[in-house]
Each structure stands twice: as C-alpha cells, then as structure tokens.
Amino acid sequence: MSTRLATGGRLLNKDRAYNFTFNGKRLTGYPGDTLASALLANDQMLIGRSFKYHRPRGVVASGAEEPNGIVGMGEGAAFEPNQRVTTTELFEGLTCASQNHWPSLEFDVGAINTKLSRFLPAGFYYKTFISPRPFWKHVYEPIIRKSAGLGKAPKERDQDKYEHFYAFADVVVIGGGVAGLQAARAAGKAGAKVLLMEQTAHWGGRAPVDGGTINEGKEKVNQTPVDKFVDEIVAELEAMPNVTLRTRMMGAGVYDHGYVLGYERVNDHQPGAAGPRHRLWRVRAGHIVTATGAIERPLSFAGNDIPGVLLASAVRDYAVNYGVSIGDRTVVVTNNDDAYLTAITLKKLGLDVPVILDARVLPEDSALMAEAKALGIRVMMGHAVASVKGGKRVTGVEICSQAGEGAVLETVDCDAVAMSGGWSPVVHLWSHCGGKLTWNSDFAMFQPDVDNPPKGVDGEGFVTAAGSANGELDLNGVLADADAAGKAAAKATGHTPGKAKTPTAETAEQAPMAPVWLMPQGAGIKKRMKAWLDYQNDVKVSDVQLAAREGFESVEHAKRYTTLGMATDQGKLSNINGLAILSDALNQPIPQTGTTTFRPPYTPISLAAIAGEARDERFQPIRKTPIHGWHEENGAFFEPVGQWRRPYCYQKPGETVHGAVKREINQTRDKLGLLDASTLGKIIVKGPDAGKFLDMLYTNMMSTLKPGKCRYGLMCNENGFLSDDGVVARIDDETFLCHTTTGGAETIHGHMEEWLQTEWWDWKVYTANVTEQFAQIAVVGPQARKTLEKLTDADISGEALPFMSWADITLGDGIPARAYRISFSGELSYEIAVPASRGRELWDLLLAVGAEDGITPYGTEGLHVMRAEKGFIMIGDETDGTVIPQDLNMQWAISKKKEDFLGKRAQERSHMADPNRWKLVGLETVDGSVLPDGAYCVAEGSNANGQRNVQGRVTSTYYSPTLDKGIAMGLVLHGPDRMGEVIDIPKVDGSIVKAKIVDPIFYDKDGEKQNV
C-alpha cells in the first residue's frame, strides 16, 4: 500500500493538517501536499478510469505530464472537471471526485470494454459506424456522444473572477528550475528586465530531489548543496529590481513577435481569497528562454498501466518531497542510470527494492550501479518485465530477458513498479512558434536544433532553450547551458553581460542509456495488446502497429487514427514512445518519422482565464444614449442595434409587445410621438472640397444643397450596392452634417477616411464623427409643432422652417438645439439635436409639455412600421449587400448629371442593368394577414435541382395599425409592371398565402401630412 513515511517530505508543513474528501471519503493531508501526494498518503491509489476501456487508473507521474490522475474538483459554482491531481495544491476543505465510471470507481460497468478490447482496436469507430450513412447522425453519434468525454460539464455559472494582464519584459524565462534561475540571474546581472515564471509553487525544479553539489566557478570552493544553492539564487534574484519572479505561473504558449502567454493560478490553492482565481499574462518579450526541463518516459511492457506502476522519478519525488511511499516493495525497471537514484533513495528510507531490472548489458558498473549494489540491491542486467501482475493494484512482476519473447524466468512479489525509459526534453515552448528539433541518438531524444530557432522579423531567433530543455541532462551541463542562454538573451536585447563566474556542479559519470521501446524486445501480440502507450486514451503498442499496417504512415495521421496523444495530457508521456513504435513498424529511423505538432497551451488553461474580464456586465460593451436611463425606468422592451440597446417599444403594465407597438403608432399618427434617435450616425464633413467629396460618396447631388437645407441621400460601395442612407444637412459653405444609419456610423466614417486617405489624399476635406456629441429626439405627429412652440420663441412654422430644412433654436431653459424638419414616419416631424449632456433634460421637458397633447414615446418597431407604411426603405431590410438603388426604384436619387460617384460604373454593368432584376413593390395579402418575414414568392415549375422556382421575396412585413391589416414590401420579378397581380407565397407549414402586388406606399402617398 502507499502510505506516508514517518520522516521526509521537504515541501510539507506538518504543523497542521488539511481535511479533504475524495468521492465523499474524508481524508487528511498537509500544507505543501499536492492532491496526488495527499491521495497516495491515504493509500488512494485508484483515482479514475481510462477513456475507452474504463481501465483502473492511478497516478503515474508527479507533474504536469500526468495523464491518469484527473478528477472533478469542487462543487456547484466552483466545480471544474479534468483537474490534474499532480498539479493541484491541497487546501483545507478540498472536495474532488473521480471521473469516467459508472456506477462506482471500484465497480465499473464500462470496464466490459476491456474484455472486448480485441474487438475495439484502433480505428474501430471509423470502421464500424461508417455505414449505413444516415445511421451516423441519428443513431451512432448520439450514443457515442453520451459515452464520450471524461469529466462532466459544470452545471452552474463559474463563481470566480478572472483577469488579463499585459506585461513587457526584455527577457522572459519560462521554468524556475536551476536552469531558469541561473538564466534569469545571468540576464538580470546584465541589466535586462527579466520576468521569470515557474508553474509550480516551488523554485528549483527537480534538482533538490536529485541532489548534487554546486561550486562557485570551476574551483571546488563554496561547495553548496543544490537545495541551498536554489535558496541563495532566489534570494539574490528577489533583491534585483529588474527581475520579477512569479510562481504558480505556467508559460502556456510562445507566439510570433516574442509574445508569451503566462497562465497564473493566483488563488487555486486558496479558494475564497480576494482577487482573481486565474490571471492570463499577455507578455511581449524581447527574448524568451525556455528552461522547461525534461519529462521521464515510461517503458512499454505488459501491464504498465496497472495502478502502482509509476515513473521512477515520480516515485522519488513522492518520497523526497512529500514523504510518501508508493509501496513497501518497489521493483525498478530501467534502461538508464537515472532510475538507480530511485532505488537508492527508497533503500535509504528503509523501503525494500527487491530487484532492479536493467534492460542494458554493460561491460562494467557505473558509479550509481555500484552504489545500489553496495546497498544490497539485487541488479539484473539484460532483464525486463514480462508482465505486471494485478488488477486495480500491482501485486507482482514476472521477469524475463529483454532479448527474448518474454518467457518468465522468475516472479517477484511487489506492490509498486518504478520505470524509466529515459528522458525527453520539454521542447513544447521551443516548438510552438516554429523551432526545429534534432534527434540525439546518445539519449534517444528530440532536442532543440539550436541552428533553427523560432525566428522574428529580423530573421534572428527569439527563443533560446536552456538546461535539460536543451538536452543537457546532468547538473553541470545544465548550469553552463543556462548561464550561456541567459547571457545570450541579455545580449539579444541590447545588454552587455558581465564576466561573472558560471557555477559548476560535480556529478557522477553515468553509463549510456539504451533505447528500449518495447519490453521484452520480442514481445508477442498478447503482450503488445497490454503494453500501454497512452494511458488516458487507451492506446497500446498493438494499436500503433495496426495503424502502420493499415497505411497511416504519417505521424499526424497515425495520431488521429489511434487517438495517441489526443487526451488531456496531449501525449506528454506517450509521444516519443508512440512514434518509436511507429518508426519500427515502418522500418525507418525515428527522426524520419518526426513528431506531431506542438501547439499551445502547454497544459490546458481555463476558458475563463481566456475570457478574462469579459463576462457579466463586462461581457460586451453596451452603448447607451443619454436617455437610456428613462427607457429602463419606463418599461422599455430593448432590442440590440449594433452595440446599442434601443427600446423596441414601451410596455405598460399588462400590455403585450404587440399591443404596445399598436398603441404607440396610433397615438403618434393621431397626436404626438417621441423617439430617441440619438444613435443615428452624425458625421461632420468640412473643407473646400467637401461638396465634391460628398458628390462622390452619395449617388445624388449634394454640392448643390443650400446652407440651411437637408437632402436625403444614398451611399453605395464601389460595386454599386447600396450600403447606407440618410439625410445630409448643409451647415455652411464648407460644412456638411451627414446622418447615417445607427449601425453605419463607424463604418461610414471609416469608409470616408479610407477614400480620403488612400485615393483622394489631396482633397481638402476633414471629417469628424460627432454621433455621440448629440442627443437627438424626434418629435413626431400632428401636435409636434404646437408642443415645440411651448418650449421656444423661435419661429418654427411651415413657412419659416419648411420641410427638409433646419434651424438653430433654443429650447426650454437655454438648451441649444438644432431642429431638422425631416420625417421618417410620414408625419409632421422635427428631429431635435441637443448636446448629449442635456438630452435627458429635453426628453423630460417634452414629455411634460406634451402631456396635454397626448404625447407618447415610441420604439424602434413603431419607427419601422411607420416607415413601411410610407414605403420608405430600411438599410438591412430592403438591402442585404446585393441590392442596388435601381432595384428599389430609386432612380430619382441617382444623379444623371454627375460625371462619377462610387458605384456608378458598377451599376452600368450588364447584370446590374438587367431588366430581370427583382424590383421593389408593396405586397398586400388577400386575407389581410401578415406575411412571414423573408418568405419567397414562388413561380411555376422547378429548377435543375428540383427546387421550386422563385420570383421574389419579402423584405419587410408588418401588421399596420394605421390600416389594420398586414402590409409588406418585397423584391419581385418585373414587380412594378405587375400591379394588381396576385402571387403565391408559401409559409413554413406548407400553406400558401395569396398576396397582391401593390404600390409600396400604403399611407399618405402625396406626403401632405409631413409637409405642413
């Protein structure tokens, strides 16, 4: 059983205990524990089930590479699935639960899949569920969906806070092991601004566990134990004002231009503390040093997935860092010297190591081998694990020769297996932005190709790998390499490194490792089907070999076919072993097979951290007019218009939306309505060439407009399609005010600037977007003038201020206003623009003085219906980016005198001039009903695809309270020539509505009402 040792645990604080629960079971641990070490200390070896076969799974590693130990953490609004126990710090009150099992972790029905594994090989899903074709969508996929996925999705809103932080540094060092610390020191001493990030809560990486002595310079002076060296260097760095150290912060990704994502888990270890849970650092670095260390590889032997089989380094970590033993009797199996450290560590702690199985055959013992033997450990060279015995827990190991096919020579009882297949540098961050790799055959590993780093705009590399991440596996080499990397980074950012001594380390000479990709070498199919590569996704040696046989020769194809490396750990343990097996099956060297692509993030980061502050009231900016507060207080039913929220209508208590719209329209037509039109775009265009410029932008003539007058205009893009419309007012000789649609304000302003800056740069025109400077209120209806006259002494009569003119007036208590006699409703109407800071004041004033005249505010739906009753087009309804003004019978707004305007040439193209283009008409249902929006008008026959022919479509459709029937506009083939004709418009339910083609102006065709 796994248990807490009486002594040891350098990271623990045993002064107090933490209570936590796993699957409801109450357990205890210590401050400093990871969830993994705390579970193991309580003999909780079984933590979850694998994805495909629901095999029992226990912790295999001690860090970010862990594929098995994943749990659902927390409850309710703090619940999060798929959390790695090895990187989760224990805290008081932690709750977690195992995943991917039913009905319980101990007894799981899905484990039947493991018995069926012969029938569930690689590519099983693709092969089985491909036919009959419709079954995938309706039968297979829904069922597979239910059984797919590891953790459960959270049901409640996340209760925590997250944020971003933009940082800038000369040198960013990723990884706080001895390499990262030394690189940061070298760069910091040179004067560079350094940001050093470490994903765990501790400095020094795994060096304090592995041990060693460090000298100041080459001489054997100040021989410092490595853990003390770490403390000293951290203290030194903390004292440097140009160096920032952050723990619990993972370098998640490296991107172009020295961009680094840092994922800081601020409060994961202390839930409930003030501040954000995670902070995503978005860092611009002058140069990046990746000191990301190395990861130990598993060995592929039968039963290597049984709980109790761990990486040798992890067994050592749990013993030294957390005082936890995985078992009383641990068999060590290895192809290198490093694993001997585990055997020696365990033995010195008084635990039993019955045997070290070393796959190598060496002429003489290395220092570590001799040390192990001296401690009385039995070492069997050239031997291997034939298979591990046990189900939910290791019970023993069958031993065979590595060279053979696995005939069992001996069986040894044990309750843990520590395996080591060698080490792989963590090259992920080096590779994210294009750093190339090279194969190191001495250590059978990929390492950064220093001649091909990720390159920046200047063609120079902007990432330097340091220490083990750069292929240096012994402490002395790590220090030298890291020092050089730190100095190089400082130099790359314009600093001059000094001549400080590089620390050196004394390390024992190690015997060469031997690449061992399968154990034993001649393992038969039965063993290969039990030799796991990817523990989480259940990919075995036999699956990769099958993929190769079936032609998946590219490593990227083989990965997707087998799902190797596609689990939440992204193949940190399985990658190299898998492609070694693939290379062997393809009979080619490993470098020729290559690796799959390393993509950010290094380990999964929370989606909430990516969203940062963008949630709840900060999810999206909501633009509010100066009158928004009144709308909110008075029953506004809002609709989004761009980023604005505009009142669709104002509901009175007990009133339906439909009822409110009807009331607002009737009251406006009958008496007086008030509309908040502040969102309308308002762009000042000024300069000697302003008239010429507007003549190019609008289809009609603007330069002839007289100051004090208004003119409606259409704007097209260079392809001739209608893009915006609005009223232009001439303020003075050189100045125009262009009104745009609400959604068009920013884009039209950008459109103007683009033409001015790129094509007509020599024209003397300046523009300014003053949309938000003004609150604009439309006072609409027969009583409009009478009401306004109560607020001003100015003459606003039909004679003094006729239709399509404007005047500056003063309203109420000195509110400066500009009154435009324009109408989008067909009624007598004044649009009043006042400074935004007085908008609410005017709105309140108008409601007060208009009360006796029956004033009502109306919303955007009332606006839409009233304009449709008048046959006015709406950008976005009648237009969709494919409609030209001629389609809308607006030839009257297209100047024939002008030599040119944007869209003119395009509108002369043959297709644009085609008489068969659908044209705007009114549509009136025979039964008075309201047509469905967007419905098509059908014609006889069907097209080549067997679809019904169409001859038009509905663009706007409403119930008209004024006429008490449905009205609509639509684009219909030869529409204007077919007045009175009745056409068919099918509804979604299959029934047909008959509609008569009519004039699109349903109300006050002669415009008498607006022109009084």
Add this chain to the structure above:
Amino acid sequence: MSKPVSALDGATYQGFAKVEELGLRGMITIRGDLKSAGMKKAASTAIGLDVPGQREVNMTGENALAWMSPDELLALVPYEEVGDKIAAIDKALKGKHYLAVNVSDARAIFRVTGGGAREVIAKLSPVDMSSDAFPAGQIRRTRMAQVPAAFWVDEEGGIIIICFRSVAEYVFNLLKGAAENGSQVGYLS
C-alpha cells in the same frame, strides 16, 4: 433642474486604486496640418499649451493638448470655455483648411489614482505601463478591453482616461473590476 449632466454624474469607486468619473470636460477635436506655423500658433494660443509631439500630451490644470494622429489634436479645456476656444481657433485660422469641432458631450473622462493605478490600466490595455516606458507627457490611443480609449499620466501621477460617452458605464465597470482589492499584480511600481 437645468444643467448639463455627464454620463455617470461623477461616479466613484475605491479599490486598491481610486476610480472617478471627472464630470464634464470641454473637448475640441482639431484637425489640420500640424506642421504649419499658423496651425500650431492657433492651437497653442487658444489652449495656452504648446503643440505636442507624436504620442505626447501637454497639460496644465484642466487644460491639455494631446496628439491624436499626424493631422489631429485633442484639446481639453473647462466645459464652459469650449465655445470661446473654438471661436478663437476659427478666428485665427479663418480662410485656412482645418476643422475644430466640439466633442465635449461625446466623451466621458475618468481618473484613476493610487499606487496601483498603472496596473489597473495594464489589465485592460495592451500598453507597456511601466513608468520608464510611459512617463507623464505620453499619451496612448488604444483599446480598453473591447472599446477605444486614450489615456495619459497627469502631473500628480493619476491616469486620465477618455472614452466615448455611450460606453462610459462599461469602462467604469472595467476599471472597477480591475481595481478590486486583492487583485493587485505587483508587477508595476
């Protein structure tokens, strides 16, 4: 009651930094040839400050003159003085090609003060807020989360932020959230 009202009517928030809406401030967009002597003189005489260089701002009290683009300045003056200042510019540049327009009501203006003020901004805008990279006298036109904003450090070390009036509440919420106690980063001094 008849007085102009700013978007948030002087809202404040105290976290590890203080956030305040500063009420109404006169703002004038001035466009023209910033290299011409006439233009420079008109702007500097009207506002009482020199025309700033690229990405710079000159300020004194409530007045400031900020570089916005190669052909645009933003002048800040007391709200009541905007009309007079524009009239002065108009007079000085009569007959020249330029644009001076009142945008006071189109904007909201905030001030963030306190030791962590720079970090509040660094959570929201992709700008190097360290004091050596962004000393007083510099201005940045950038984004603040999802909306445009401009900001600079004032004479007392406070940070002045301007944004569009319609998103004043959104920006206030951003600043509030970023200044919440306990969320200090400890990266910028």
